Amino acid sequence: MSDDSEKFQGTGRFSSPPCLAAEIAPDYFDPLAVDPEQARDVARWRKAERVRLGKARASMSVEERSAATGMLTECVRTALYDRCCDVRGVVLSFYWPIRGEPDLRPLMRELHGAGMNIVLPVVETRAAPLVFRLWTPETRMLRDQWQIPVPPPDAPGLVPEIVLAPLVGWTDNGYRLGNGGGYFDRTLAALTPRPLLIGIGFESARLPTIYPQPHDIPLDLILTEAGERCNHTNE
Numbered sequence: 001m002s003d004d005s006e007k008f009q010g011t012g013r014f015s016s017p018p019c020l021a022a023e024i025a026p027d028y029f030d031p032l033a034v035d036p037e038q039a040r041d042v043a044r045w046r047k048a049e050r051v052r053l054g055k056a057r058a059s060m061s062v063e064e065r066s067a068a069t070g071m072l073t074e075c076v077r078t079a080l081y082d083r084c085c086d087v088r089g090v091v092l093s094f095y096w097p098i099r100g101e102p103d104l105r106p107l108m109r110e111l112h113g114a115g116m117n118i119v120l121p122v123v124e125t126r127a128a129p130l131v132f133r134l135w136t137p138e139t140r141m142l143r144d145q146w147q148i149p150v151p152p153p154d155a156p157g158l159v160p161e162i163v164l165a166p167l168v169g170w171t172d173n174g175y176r177l178g179n180g181g182g183y184f185d186r187t188l189a190a191l192t193p194r195p196l197l198i199g200i201g202f203e204s205a206r207l208p209t210i211y212p213q214p215h216d217i218p219l220d221l222i223l224t225e226a227g228e229r230c231n232h233t234n235e
């Protein structure tokens with residue numbers, strides 16, 4: 001609490017108490033703002049959708065996956081170069097693919113070679129924002145609690161300007177279904193300035209809705225093998 005509010009408490013000088021909204025942590029999310037029964041239903045539906053979409057992704061044929069990954073790679077490269085006059089020094093958060101996520105690691109290496117600072121997301125603390133550790137081709141990766149390869153704790157931490165977020169599901173209006181930890185939403189709520197958030201997924205993961213909740217932050221751009229599927233960057 002600020003000194004002023006303590007000084008003026010109970011003096012009767014103000015008709016209403018001083019506004020303390022600025023003292024709320026930027027990543028604070030009020031669970032009381034949500035109807036618990038509705039939130040439970042949505043969580044249950046999302047869990048089932050993650051399983052369904054995960055199976056669909058796992059059943060893509062080798063040819064289908066390879067063709068889609070090639071087109072996605074091209075699309076991500078173009079989107080990044082279109083948005084950065086000079087990619088050198090730009091801090092870009094990539095992801096190390098798990099569970100059949102699009103594997104864009106050749107592009108990650110290429111962009112590192114072009115001078116971008118590549119970072120990878122790490123869950124250091126459960127139910128907290130992600131941290132981002134620098135990756136280079138020489139980095140000796142460790143595995144986290146989900147067996148996701150991550151750079152070691154002594155890798156430098158950097159704040160990304162652009163974040164590539166893998167999609168389990170996505171909607172035309174830019175909402176993302178992820179792996180269910182709420183990590184990207186928590187991270188975006190905490191980062192200022194907010195990075196450009198680009199969702200990366202396959203066309204087959206398109207959903208009519210994810211039943212958006214107050215914590216869900218829409219993506220700026222969604223890229224699939226079919227190209228730009230949702231673009232809020234010119235609004």
Ligand SMILES: Nc1nc2c(c(=O)[nH]1)N(C=O)[C@@H](CNc1ccc(C(=O)N[C@@H](CCC(=O)O)C(=O)O)cc1)CN2
Nearest residue numbers: 047095096097098121122146148166179180181183184
């Ligand atoms: N490649 C990759 N790296 C990433 C992410 C990601 O989605 N993909 N993350 C993005 O956040 C973070 C890891 N987040 C994760 C969150 C939850 C689960 C998970 O296993 N969840 C439960 C399901 C929870 C539910 O459905 O309610 C599980 O599958 O058992 C895994 C990773 C950081 N790194």
Ligand SMILES: Nc1ncnc2c1ncn2[C@@H]1O[C@H](COP(=O)(O)OP(=O)(O)OP(=O)(O)O)[C@@H](O)[C@H]1O
Nearest residue numbers: 027029177178179180181182183184185186189215
């Ligand atoms: N800013 C936030 N503060 C607190 N809790 C949050 C926040 N964002 C999300 N959560 C919680 O995280 C849980 C999972 O959220 P959600 O279903 O949106 O995950 P997700 O986006 O699929 O996961 P991920 O980003 O890890 O891939 C929910 O219970 C939600 O309330």
